[in-house]
Amino acid sequence: MNTILLLRTRLLRLSAIAAGVVLATLAVNGFGANDRRLATLAAAYGLLVLSLVVLTGFAGQVSFVQAQLAGVGALVTGWLVANMGWSFWAAAPVAVAASVIVGVVVGLPALRLQGLILGVVTLALALGFDAYLFTLGPFGKGFTLARPALPGLNLADDRITFAVCLAVLLLAALAVANLRRSGTGRLFAAVRDSEVAARTAGVDVTRLKLTAFAVSAGLAGLAGVLLALTVGSVEKQSFGLLFSVNVTAVATLMGTGMVGSAVAGGLFLAFGGQVLNLAGLDPQYFNIVLGAGLIAQLIAAPEGLLPKLGRLGSAIAAKRAPSPVIDTNPATVTP
Amino acid sequence: MLLASASALLPGFTVIGLVNGGTFALLALGLVLIYRVSGVLNFAQGAVAMFSTFCAYQVSVLWGLPSWAGLLAAVAVGMGLGWAIERTLRPLAGRPVLVRTVVTVGWLLVLQELAGFLWGRNAYHQAVRVVPLSKAFTAPGGTPVATDQILTIVVAVALALGLAAVLRRTSLGADARAVADDPTAARLWGINVGRVTSASWMVGCGMAAVAGVLLTPRLNFDTISLTVLVIEGLIAAVIGGLSSLPLTVVGGFILGVAEAWPRAFAPTNPGLEKFIAVLVVVAVLSIRPPKVLGARAA
Numbered sequence: 001m002n003t004i005l006l007l008r009t010r011l012l013r014l015s016a017i018a019a020g021v022v023l024a025t026l027a028v029n030g031f032g033a034n035d036r037r038l039a040t041l042a043a044a045y046g047l048l049v050l051s052l053v054v055l056t057g058f059a060g061q062v063s064f065v066q067a068q069l070a071g072v073g074a075l076v077t078g079w080l081v082a083n084m085g086w087s088f089w090a091a092a093p094v095a096v097a098a099s100v101i102v103g104v105v106v107g108l109p110a111l112r113l114q115g116l117i118l119g120v121v122t123l124a125l126a127l128g129f130d131a132y133l134f135t136l137g138p139f140g141k142g143f144t145l146a147r148p149a150l151p152g153l154n155l156a157d158d159r160i161t162f163a164v165c166l167a168v169l170l171l172a173a174l175a176v177a178n179l180r181r182s183g184t185g186r187l188f189a190a191v192r193d194s195e196v197a198a199r200t201a202g203v204d205v206t207r208l209k210l211t212a213f214a215v216s217a218g219l220a221g222l223a224g225v226l227l228a229l230t231v232g233s234v235e236k237q238s239f240g241l242l243f244s245v246n247v248t249a250v251a252t253l254m255g256t257g258m259v260g261s262a263v264a265g266g267l268f269l270a271f272g273g274q275v276l277n278l279a280g281l282d283p284q285y286f287n288i289v290l291g292a293g294l295i296a297q298l299i300a301a302p303e304g305l306l307p308k309l310g311r312l313g314s315a316i317a318a319k320r321a322p323s324p325v326i327d328t329n330p331a332t333v334t335p
Numbered sequence: 336m337l338l339a340s341a342s343a344l345l346p347g348f349t350v351i352g353l354v355n356g357g358t359f360a361l362l363a364l365g366l367v368l369i370y371r372v373s374g375v376l377n378f379a380q381g382a383v384a385m386f387s388t389f390c391a392y393q394v395s396v397l398w399g400l401p402s403w404a405g406l407l408a409a410v411a412v413g414m415g416l417g418w419a420i421e422r423t424l425r426p427l428a429g430r431p432v433l434v435r436t437v438v439t440v441g442w443l444l445v446l447q448e449l450a451g452f453l454w455g456r457n458a459y460h461q462a463v464r465v466v467p468l469s470k471a472f473t474a475p476g477g478t479p480v481a482t483d484q485i486l487t488i489v490v491a492v493a494l495a496l497g498l499a500a501v502l503r504r505t506s507l508g509a510d511a512r513a514v515a516d517d518p519t520a521a522r523l524w525g526i527n528v529g530r531v532t533s534a535s536w537m538v539g540c541g542m543a544a545v546a547g548v549l550l551t552p553r554l555n556f557d558t559i560s561l562t563v564l565v566i567e568g569l570i571a572a573v574i575g576g577l578s579s580l581p582l583t584v585v586g587g588f589i590l591g592v593a594e595a596w597p598r599a600f601a602p603t604n605p606g607l608e609k610f611i612a613v614l615v616v617v618a619v620l621s622i623r624p625p626k627v628l629g630a631r632a633a
Contacts, residue, residue, distance in 0.1 A: 062433065109617055109620060109621070112620070112621060112624050113620060113624060115431075115432065115433050116376050116432060116433065116436055117573065117620065117624075119376070119378075119433070119436065120376065120566075120569045120570070120573055120616070121616065121617060121620065123378075123566055123569070124566055124569070124570055124612065124613045124616055124617075125613055127563070127566045127609050127612075127613065128609060128610045128612075128613035128614075130609075131605070131606040131609035131610065132604075132606035132607055132609055132610035133610065135604075135606050241563060242447075242559070242563075245440060245443065245444070246444070248437075248440070249437070249440055249441065249444060252437050284448075284451070284452075284456070285448055285452060286448075287444040287445070287447060287448035288444070288445050288448040288449060288452070290441075290444055291440075291441040291442065291443065291444030291445035291446075291448070292441065292445055293441075294437065294438070294440065294441035294444070295423050295438050295441040295442065295445075298427065298434055298435075298437060298438050298441070299423065299426045299427060299438075302427070302430055302434050
């Protein structure tokens with residue numbers, strides 16, 4: 001009985017994802033070439049934000065180095081395909097694995113550090129990648145790669161590429177949502193809420209922190225692979241220090257506690273400039289909006305925009321249809 | 336053979352390292368002052384320095400006023416920014432330190448972009464020179480050391496010692512130390528915690544402005560370089576242990592020398608120096624994790 005139910009929910013979720021991909025692709029079909037490109041970027045950036053949902057939202061670790069982890073994925077893909085003559089599909093898993101390994105190494109300082117100091121160290125690591133590691137050997141020059149062939153799908157078509165990227169994002173989001181409910185996910189929450197308490201209760205904090213960094217780096221690496229796929233060229237400039245700060249800012253702005261932040265954050269990162277343009281402003285001022293938004297959000301809704309919106313939504317719904325259940329939560333009782 | 340030539344070069348590169356270290360120390364001092372009193376690491380310290388320096392540029396280069404007027408304007412703007420940042424942190428009292436620190440990341444993004452809007456992105460800007468870039472003496476190994484570089488070190492050391500003396504000997508300093516130790520207890524003693532915190536942000540950011548004006552002649556004067564230099568300031572502050580101001584200057588010197596020494600062995604690029612800075616901070620932290628301000632951080 002339980003198995004059937006489980007299968008049914010799984011099937012429902014997967015068909016919801018399929019429907020979402022089809023609908024979004026139909027919508028994108030009506031876009032111009034530039035908007036299609038941005039929509040595809042939004043899916044890849046969404047994975048980057050998702051990597052912070054796991055790391056910060058679930059496990060409570062701070063990181064300013066996510067864009068560089070994506071850079072590892074993208075640059076390794078580019079190097080294997082352009083210089084080593086690998087097939088893209090063989091290079092992609094190797095690149096993700098490389099990101100995971102780098103992510104675990106990056107996570108090592110987190111074993112002894114917390115909060116602010118970990119923030120400083122990851123920011124310093126981002127600088128190390130930006131200023132030095134990404135300039136080494138062939139990485140410094142960047143790579144160009146052709147769209148790979150996939151049997152049955154024409155990846156040269158923008159709409160197909162978009163659909164593939166969105167499907168990857170949504171499947172990853174589903175996996176992350178499942179991860180949160182799993183045993184590991186609850187242990188993440190234990191480490192996030194109190195490391196000391198978790199350790200006292202016998203939780204292997206070391207293993208969990210490194211797992212969080214590994215999963216997060218894998219997602220970031222996957223984002224890098226998708227960027228390599230869609231952009232067609234890989235340059236270290238796309239994975240710079242300030243972009244990394246932007247990614248962390250956007251994830252915080254949307255709320256790292258919710259998986260949905262990945263979609264919202266990806267859209268915001270990709271289309272933010274475009275929206276400013278529509279409003280008659282220079283899209284280059286995106287960071288002013290982002291920074292000011294971040295300050296305002298932290299003051300008004302420290303948990304993030306999405307959870308705040310969700311609460312507002314349910315409050316409005318509750319007003320419209322007063323529930324017969326007596327609310328015992330003193331916080332919601334109005335005087 | 337290689338080692339022999341390297342040891343001959345080491346003294347010269349030590350001097351260079353100390354000079355660069357003074358740079359980092361100058362940025363780090365304000366960071367540590369603010370951190371001690373408010374528990375927040377100001378990630379926007381470099382951005383404040385950059386923005387204030389552009390104000391000095393506006394006054395001294397674009398309006399043609401003397402350089403000391405530019406310096407004054409920069410300090411005023413820096414202090415104003417410090418006041419403003421602290422104001423945005425006030426509603427977040429009692430929130431996790433991390434949340435309050437991310438607010439400074441928001442300020443970083445705003446200031447960096449605003450400066451680009453006001454004074455242009457990526458363009459070359461003529462730096463304000465408080466002292467001429469003349470050679471003061473030649474260090475061992477034939478490395479020339481300029482007047483402004485000596486001034487950087489002197490200002491860093493003087494500010495560290497002066498501020499430490501203010502903290503130790505004046506009643507305002509006693510108030511600041513009380514707030515740093517325990518804001519609740521300080522409030523019970525009748526200390527105006529808000530005013531002390533505000534003052535520390537203003538002084539800390541004013542110091543960032545001084546650092547910015549002194550450093551720009553040696554940097555690429557754009558909206559990025561100084562903003563990003565905050566990372567090395569943070570590293571210097573962390574090496575110094577985030578508590579004592581004189582130790583912060585020592586932290587700056589250690590970082591500067593660690594970055595410069597490899598150059599004695601082989602010609603390196605500036606990128607490698609940044610990478611070494613990362614290795615140094617990771618090494619220092621694994622040997623001696625810093626005492627995080629405990630109760631208030633939670």
